[in-house]
Amino acid sequence: MIPTGHSKGFVRTRLDRLRTVLARHVGPDGVPGLVALVARGDETHVEALGERTIGGAPVTRDTVFRISSMTKAVTAVAALMLVEECRLRLDEPVDELLPELANRRVLRRVDGPLDDTVPAHRPITVRDLLTFTMGTGLLMAPPDSHPILQAMAVLDLGQGPPQPADVPAPNEWLPRLGTLPLMHQPGERWLYNTGADVLGVLVARASGQPFERFLGERLFGPLGMGSTGFSVAPDRLDRFTTCYWTDPATGARAVYDEAAGGQWATPPAFPSGGSGLVSTVDDFLAFSRMLLDGGRCTGERILSRASVELLSSDQLTPEQKAASELVPGFFDTRGWGYGVSVVTRQTELGHPLYQYGWDGGLGSSWAIDPVDQVIGIILTTRAFTSPVAPPVVQDFWTSAYQALGD
Template identity: 55%
Template sequence: MAVNEFSRKGLHRATRVLSGYVQRGVLPGLVAAFARGDSTQIEVHGRQDLDRGESMRADSIFRISSMSKPITAVAALMLVEDCVLGLDDPVDDFLPELADRRVLKRPGGPLDETVPAERPITLRDLLTFRAGFGGTWDPDWPVTAAAIERGVAPQPPRLTPKPAPATDLYLRRLGELPLVHQPGEAWLYHTGIAVAGALIARASGQGLGDFLRERIFEPLGMDDTGFHVPADKLDRFTTLYTADRETKALTVADPAEDGKWTADPLFPDGGGDLVSTIDDYLVFARMLLGGGRYSGTRLLSRPLVELMTSDQLTPENKARGGLQPGMWDAHGWGMGLRVTTRKTGFASVGQYGWNGGLGSMWFNDPEENLVGILLTPRMWDSPAPPRVAQDFETCVYAALQN
């Protein structure tokens, strides 16, 4: 007989707290899951679309944005285990557009004031966001304007007027820009994992979506995860909302039908473009919690999962980059995900996971054998987790039976 890992009181509290966000109009709806051992709690509240009044479902499909990053990291590490890629090999052979890099003399300086890169970019650099390019650029820097003009700046997935170009053109345009920092020197958000997706495609000889489907999604039974939502599944796809900063009124950012996810993008960004469901992502999370194995299917070896989910940054890397002040006070960065390095709240040291700016969050806590996933169809207002994400994490830990 399965042991109930969560208390009745804790489950009732989670239902009350999460449903409250929907009742107060903060969120259109949500689907959440937390799991430990044989116990899994699924919460479903609100609506997929406010105008049509469609109820949220346990199998509703969400834009998971940056929760795509760990999936792409796993795919890249699978090619390492296949001996197709090496973590510390230069990416030049597969990505010649990024060979012979120039680096800005100072991050905010003119684009023509550069020095040679001290070494080539490696796969490890891409996965740990230390390749020398990426987000957290100052908006007034010349390199920022140049990246935006070329369509290669980090941006909300598919929601800007100038989407990323097709993969080959994306790489060529990115390669035209100097690096902001020397490879390995600083943590800069997002672009490394987007480039890793292109590297996976070229190294494997197939599209990134095909590789993910054949090597990860089909083996794990993640049937609703991919780069677009097919027509026969649009009835389960959530409308994406954003909130007015002053009035907090919800407005449509991307409709479910005739929106940006009804077809594959020109550039499939492995750092932010995937859609998924609570059940699909729960399987992926459990695979990582199981050291690369789930229900008899092994995707990665335990040592590589341990590497992926451990802090890879130096103090110097953290001093030069971050999404908001204090980001590294109790955390580090592994490969495509954040890692807890100091216990300051409920999370154990070693907890890992990441959030999606289009309204999602996920964490695994190996010490507690615990998974938490929250999916909503409302964009977050800032890089810092919103109150609902904080309350969700609190409810998950507070519901533990022992």
């Protein structure tokens, strides 16, 4: 049982420090714009700084951002809703609903030729998709370094920085994935990202409706998340940001995706369960409050408390962690639940024990602290340059926790 603290809110002068620290990161050499939120009990504090587009309108609280990998937690919640309805079972093979992934072959060596394989020891299960242990995922290696990575790129499977306009529809995407062997045996180790995209396809097939419609009707509608989706409606484009990144060739800041006419301006063929959503800070606050309240929202139960506890607890075995890596030392202090990382050993001020959440590589970070009842969200317009969060995100979490009133 996770202990629960007694909320005493925030210290006003220390919240002022939060704004001062974030403001240092906003400007020509840093983040063009951001919205940051910390909430505890009935107290919510929001900072909106910078511009939606360089030289354009200022960021406001209702600005829409690409939340990329924060999408993974939403996808996990959707799958757990179907588990609760007994349309999915955690340890059941996915073969019936996803026959493209039946009878898997597995590479003898992850860097070996695609035809050097052995049979999978067992089928992929729903739990494997939720915990990212299906046997395939992103490797922290150059995309041309292994034949399997080259093949994933050629097939346009979208397993790199989000490019929704380039990925085919689910009923074409999954057969393409199914032509490839797994990188490792199912259940052997944690591999990032791909499980969430497969999970989105599974939710669609299990529910009998497109993934985006299921989320809209079952989750976003009840939670009042009216600005969250896989694209930005024309009447909301004036609230949408331009996304910037660091050009790997020049090292200079460049446009990754425009607001109007960009890749999120029209609905994608493939609604990515791993990285496809856009949202606002208040929409994601509503999602977070539902989880922090054990699955309830204004009296309506979205998810059971038991499901929230599963989602937010470390689901990996010591053996799986030992075989896995995101960045060096990641699993020394963290585990993985369903679509979220979980802090298992506190070594940083802003990341206490039991905190769970995840970052979005296009410039965002989000977490829930069930002990001190803290929700933190930062959405920015500049993509990460590595799996390690940039200074603006690190300083946000430090500043949020130094502002606690107890």
